[in-house]
Amino acid sequence: MLARTTRDESTPIYLDSHVQWVDWFVRFYATKNGRADIVPRLHEFDPREPWPDARRALWLTAYDPARHDRGAAAAGASLVATAKEPDGEPSFTLFLK
Numbered sequence: 001m002l003a004r005t006t007r008d009e010s011t012p013i014y015l016d017s018h019v020q021w022v023d024w025f026v027r028f029y030a031t032k033n034g035r036a037d038i039v040p041r042l043h044e045f046d047p048r049e050p051w052p053d054a055r056r057a058l059w060l061t062a063y064d065p066a067r068h069d070r071g072a073a074a075a076g077a078s079l080v081a082t083a084k085e086p087d088g089e090p091s092f093t094l095f096l097k
Helices: 022-032 036-041 065-075
Strands: 013-016 042-045 058-062 078-084 090-096
Touching (some): 022 042, 036 042
Parallel strands (some): 013 042, 013 058
């Protein structure tokens, strides 16, 4: 996610509100990696509802294709990455528009 944005842009980053502590983890890793610039751009959203309309945005959701694929399609977002657990099970998905 950090590699998908630059310091000089204002792309909003939407975090799945159903993922416990996701905002804290993202803030921690952004700060740890010298990317505190993204913190003001973080917003929570409910992927079961219509996704926020944005010209350009990143969305991080829990892996659940039945739920997030419809929302992503309606928002015009494309899947760019699926994060996996050490056992290979998918856990998160990242979408970009």
